[in-house]
Amino acid sequence: MMYLKSAYEIRDKYLRKDMLPTIFCPGCGIGSVLQFTLRAIDDLGLNQDEIVWVSGIGCSSRVPGFVNFDxxxxxxxxxxxxxxxxxxxxxxxxxxxFMGDGDTAAIGGNHFIHAIRRNLDVTVILINNFTYGMTGGQVAPTTLKGLRGTTAPYGQFENPFDIAGLAVAAGANYVARWTVFNYLQGINSIKKALSKEGFTLVEFLSPCPVSFGRRNRMKTAPELIRWYQKITVPLAKAKKMPPEELEGKIVIGEFVDRDRPGLVREYQEYIKRAKRMMGWEQ
Amino acid sequence: MIIRGDEPEQIKLLRKLYKPGNYFMQGNEAVAYGALFAGCRFYAGYPITPSSEIAETMARELPKLGGYYLQMEDEIGSIAAMIGASWTGFKVMTATAGPGFSLMQENLGYAVMTETPLVLVDVQRSGPSTGQATKGAQGDFFQARWGTHGDHPIVAVSPTSGQDAFWEIIRAFNIAERLRTPVVFLFDGILAHTRELVKIPDVDEVKITYRKLPQNEEEAKLPFGDPHGDGVPPMPLFGHGYFTHVTGSTHKENGLRDVYTPEVHDRLVRRIHRKIEQNRHVYEKYEEHFTDDAEILVVSWGVTARPALGAVLKARREGIKVGLFVPKTVHPFPGERMRELGKRVRAVLVPEMNLGQMILEVQRFVNDDVLLKGVNKIGGVPLTVEEILREIRGVA
Known part of the structure; x- marks a missing residue:
């Protein structure tokens, strides 16, 4: 259950007014995911002073600059x-x-898999728009085969990464993937992710009509969302589908929810072990 | 939550673990112990020859002090983790060598722009590229100065022995904290692996500094301002409710991004430069030997300053009026003193284990009528007293 506050209430509490308007283009999905995240924080009643937002570079990485947090x-x-x-x-x-797909899976790929391997206590909100939006629509490691970007004008010829799948394989505690129009599932997943120890990831397929859609005959956000509806398959249904039918589809849902100890707990245990081995503590 | 080196509990632990006295230890170990005395309680690194013993010593000692040691996936991640830890209030360090130092340049620039205190030890080895991995060199003099892109100031400290390294790393931490800036510690593979006498002092003999913290809400809201006129803003730490925003992009005094206003960029980058320039007294340090009546001056640094001193002593015995000038803070270069000394001599020799790097700094401060000559050696073997003495005789 959640109490739906008005967007104004959420905006006034959590956004830096002097940084508005945001840089996001018309039809961009980042604003929606930001709202999901803020609603999840608000709903859980988390202390604003005890949250730090980190990001790299890209459209989605600009989010920490817009919010009232460290x-x-x-x-x-x-x-x-x-x-x-x-x-x-x-x-x-x-x-x-708050990360983008290029940021996470290309230049940050090594940091990503190692943060998961360590089970770093962090919640990753991943904006996957299949492109490098900020630099103008180059292909990303997530761009599906055959789709176009400015650096693959004849269609992508490389295989795409399944970031959620990668996170599951590397050992994350919680991994879910939704599209931006899975409003409730999205907020609930973020709430769950924020409540858990260890590495948690919620990936959102997020429309970028300006840099990505335009080059792939989907000029508007509604067209991209209809496309998402076509290519996404809920996990329960996907389990019953033969692999050849899943070719070119993207599965959405909750992929893993487990409770392995996080890095903080492991390190604290390590310090205790060191002190025991020094003979300082029993 | 922050583990400070000057807390009573920590002082008790330091006394218990590291008894004052004379030890026979490696330069790398001296750096690590010096860092522990300086209050460093977070280390993130990646193994690389000839720096690895620093990581190994920190990995063994930090957990005893309740501190944090992390082996990251690469050098990029190491300096990134350090910067994160610095923003929660920890004194942080990493150690690396040439190839790792190259990888760290990206976030070294980030640390300059975000004014994050940290100490980066570069145990210089023979390059370029993998070069001679196990051999020492002094080829990173200008990489330390200009390795990261854009206009930026940098402070770099370079010791001349294991004992010196113990004290100089403490000084490096004090400079980093006092000026809220990254400090590069230019060590080298020879000193790093030389075992020699290092005296560990009592904790009380070590004076350590911590960064300025905001004293009120107003200061906390301007993490990149200059409320005290010394160019050094107090540093609000994460988790204190100030909603501090930190970015490597051009930002206003309040930390918020503004990359479109030319004046904002001008103001920020000039203030970061002024912060270093106007606080020379915090970091400027050099040693002089026999410079009063010298007609020939040897200028050297780091490991090469040792055979240079040997050569100067021998030449003096031969009646040659030669002196030695050793910058200990090599960046910013002690130019004013160099200019004064340069006016009084007819020849300047600059021995170093590279093909001529510090000599270019010396050249900026010495008149054209002074004979300026490099004494250069590469290949991983240090310059000898004889080699430098021969050059001194040659210009005598």
């Missing part, structure tokens, strides 16, 4: 490495990493 807007792909230092030295802080 924020670290860092270098391209490195957000999770910065987050590691913050979280470990101040475990009271909850870390939200």
């Amino acid at each position: 924020g670290l807007h860092t270098t391209h792909g490195r957000a999770l490495a910065f987050a590691t230092g913050i979280k470990l030295t101040n475990p009271n802080l909850k870390i939200i990493a």
Whole structure:
């Protein structure tokens, strides 16, 4: 259950008024995901003073600049490495990493899989728009085969990454994927992610009509959303489908929900072990 | 939550773990112990020769002090994690060598722009590229100065022995904290692996500094302002309810991004430069030997300052009026003192383990009528007293 506050209430409480309007283009999905995240925080009653937003570079990475929280807007792909230092030295802080698909899976790929391997206590909100929006629509490691970008004008010829799948394989505690029009599922997933220990990821397929859609005969957000409806398959249904039918589809839903100990707890145990081995403690 | 090196509990632990006295230890170990005395309680790194013993010592000692050691996935992640930890209030360090130092340049620039205190140890090895991984060199002099892109100031400290490294790393931390800036510690593979006498002092003999914290709400809301006129803004830490925004993009005094107003960028970058320039007294340090009556001046730094001193002593015995000038803070270069000394001599020799780097800084401050000559050696073997002495005799 959640109490639906008006968007104005959420805006006034959590956004930096002097940084508005945002840079997001018409039809962009980042604003919606930002709203889901703020509603999740509000609904959980989390303390605004104890959350740090981190990000790298890209459209979605500009979000920490718009919100009334401590924020670290860092270098391209490195957000999770910065987050590691913050979280470990101040475990009271909850870390939200707002990242894009290029930021996460290309330049930040190594930091991403290692943050998951360590089970760093962080919630990643991932905006996947299949493109590099800020630099003008180049292909990304998520661009589906055959789709166009300015740097693959004849259609992408490489295979795309399934970021959620990668996170599951690397050992994340919670992984879900939705599209921006899965409003309730999205908010609920973020709430769950924020409540858990260890690495949690909520990926959103998010429309970018200006840089991505325009080059792929989907000039508006509604066209992109209809396309998402066509290509996405809910997890329960996907389980019953033969692999050849799933070809070119993107599965949405909750992929994993487990409780492995997070990095903070592991490190605290490690310090205790060190003290035991020194003979200082029993 | 922050573990400070000057807390009573920590002082007790330091005394218990590291008894004052003489030890036979590696330069790398001296750096690590110095860092612990300086209050460093967070280390993130990636193994690389010839720096790895620093990581190993920190990994062994930090948990005993309740501190944090993290082995990251690469050097980029290491410096990133350090910067994150610095914003929660920790004194942070990493150690690396040439190839890792190259990878760290990206976030070293971020630390300059966001005014994040940290100490980055570069155990210089023979390059370019992988070069001679196990051999020492002094080829990163200008990488330390200009390795990251854009206009930026940098402070770099370079010690001349294991004992010196112990004290100089403490000084590096104090500079970083006092000026809210990254400090590069230019060590080298030879000093790093040399075992020699290092005296560990009592904790009380070590004076350590911590960064300025905001004293009121107003200061906290201007994390990139200049409320005290010294160019150094107080640093609000994460988790204190100030909603501090930190970005490597051009930002206003309140931390919020503004990349469109030319004046904002001009004001920010000039203030960061002024912060370093106007606080020379915080970091400027050099050593002089026999410079009073010198007609020939040897200018050297780091490991090469040792054979240089040997050569100067021998030449003096031969009656040659030669002196030695050793910048200990190599960036910003002690130019004013160099200019004064340069006016009084007829020849300047600059021995270093590279093909001529510090000599270019010296050149900026020495008149054209002074004979200026580099004494350069590469290949991983240090310059000897004899090699430098020969050059001194040559200009005597």
